[in-house]
Amino acid sequence: MNNEHAEVMEMHMPTEKIVGQTDLYSIKSSTVRTPDAMPRPIRVKAREVNVFYGSKQALFDVSIDVPERAVTAFIGPSGCGKSTFLRCFNRMNDTIEGSKVTGRIELDGADIYDGSIDVVELRARIGMVFQKPNPFPKSIYENVAYGPRIHGLASAKGDLDRIVETSLQKAGLWNEVKDRLHEPGTGLSGGQQQRLCIARAIAVSPEVILMDEPCSALDPIATAKVEELIDELRENYTIVIVTHSMQQAARVSQRTAMFHLGYLVEEGPTDKMFTNPEEKRTQDYITGRFG
Amino acid sequence: MNSLIVATLLLILIGFAYQVGWSRSRQVAPAGGRLHSRPNYHGARVAIWALVPALLILGLWAFFSDAASRAFVMAQLPSDVRAMGGSELAQALSRIEQIATGFGVVGEPAPYESAAGQALREFRNLAFALVVAAAAGTGALGLYLARRRIAPRLRARDEVERVVRYLLIACSVVAILTTIGIVASLLTEALRFFTFVSPIDFFFGTVWNPRFSTVGAGTGEYGLLPLLWGTVMIASIAMLVSLPIGLMTAVYLTQYARPNIRNAVKPVVEVLAGIPTIVYGFFALVTVGPFLAGIGDLVGLDIRATSALTAGIVMGIMIIPFISSLSDDIIRQVPRAMRDGSLGLGATQSETIRRVILPAALPGIVGAFLLAVSRAIGETMIVVLAAGNSPYLRLNPGEPVSTVTVTIVNQLTGDTDFASPQSLVAFALGLTLFLMTLILNVVALFIVRRYREQYE
């Protein structure tokens, strides 16, 4: 277990960056334009969520508030349940054989696990971007148009074209692909593919976007682009991101939640989490001295 | 008996040579130093060197023994018998052969026959002993020479790997040569047929009426189209039945069924594939045919008990497991990430299947489909029993038809002399079938390449 953590730390955190916490802070203030001090309305509210895979419990009594139009980051060592928790928000756990979720998760005050909730509608409101870019084996255009098509968002061809264009623009991909919209999405580079997946998620106009380690398969330049994109998207969307990179959490998020062994250890404004965490475990994890 | 002895001797030779090579390599290994190849490669190398010459000698004998025995027997025969020539000589030779092998002959053997038979047997025994000795001798020589070359730096591993490669090449060449041989024989016999009947009459003729060869010179009419039509109609009906059912079974099993249901259903579906086709034919004849005819009566359609419809439906049932298990594998190769991506956008399960999973699996499914079509076209037993064997051009699937395969069976059963167009036509029909499946396969390949939607 401890070895695993050490490995993760090594991979994602060059030591010279983590030792000085002021250093981290300076990275953050240079990329995030306005430090988010303003209290924001709560969009998603989770209360005492437990998740079981078969008889194995993966999450224990997790409660959290996700504020609107801000980026919330989930951090924690591998296997601590970040992805599991993220998947609860759009009920992707339903697709996993033998999984069970208890507790309450509210989107704008309505319980998303209530029988009256339509999962299809829920997933249109809460989009998801996966760890590995997974464009469909279709053209770039068709990839982005996929969601609007199934939800009937565009009545005319012109509407669809417009949605595709604005989504690609918001995802910062438009200029790179506008001349090759009908080529396969799988022909793009990894970073472009991931931005295509983000465009695909944006195209159905979700309110919340969940991202599960969106940059872990990307090189630093592509990562920087995606981070910049996340920072821009924050103005219009509520974003939850899982990341193994402390710098990434520090750079893009306004709130951070730290998980360990299926428990929520601590949660709060990112500045505070990185400079003055309350829990020793958080401090240790962030500085790479875990366990 | 003889082959058993040879096989035993060869096995002993291999085992011995391997041991020799193995232990010799251990001996020559420098103290503290290393052999280039591990001892088991040295053993295998020596075994190969011992085996190959022995096999060569045995192979040569297998190839020439018949000619040698014949020459020997001819020399034994009195000159008047030898002078007879033709079929009488051939008969005498086969009687002598039977005496030599100890089967005995009809009637009392003539003295020269029993003498020649006896001599032939002795000749054979002697020759066999000589050949085995020669094989063993060359084997031993090969073994000795190979052993002498063993040295620490000898690249035994490379030699063995090379031999393995040649062996593999030889095996694939066998398959290729067989195919070429079959095609060549089909072609030459079909060409002989086309000396009786012009290809235009064959390929574009609309009447099939070959008459019987015993009737004599009248050659009859050999129009392919009625048979082709029957084949195409039955295959189409079969695919109409099997494709949707097979594909949906696969979709259900891969996407909807819980593991325990899947584990129960899949083997049951696959049992269908294990039923012999003659049983399907029987089932078509006694159950499905009368049932369809009954339904036809109810709705006022004239459906015969043996018809294209009966054969097609039953053939479709036979092909269901073929389609479903191929598609099952193909669908399961579509990465889960594709499915999650679609579900995560709010697509329902059936939308995900229709718009993402099936398109991604499409090339494979088309391939499976075309394979199944080839199978339907070549299927014989069901059609023999259930299609009615009536080679006329008819549009109505409720009427009996005949197919290419059934006609081949008809033309080749009974007395055939392979000189009359009545039996030679079977080769032309076989060639036609072969070409059809070949074209299907080429088209399948083309489609798969052209429309492959790539995913990681």
Ligand SMILES: Nc1ncnc2c1ncn2[C@@H]1O[C@H](COP(=O)(O)OP(=O)(O)OP(=O)(O)O)[C@@H](O)[C@H]1O
């Ligand atoms: N489909 C599944 N079936 C059974 N157990 C699972 C499944 N998915 C996750 N788990 C278990 O649940 C726990 C939490 O897994 P999860 O994927 O949420 O971790 P994570 O924090 O996302 O880790 P990582 O950082 O490596 O992605 C782990 O112990 C894992 O083994």
Ligand SMILES: [Mg+2]
């Ligand atoms: Mg994860």
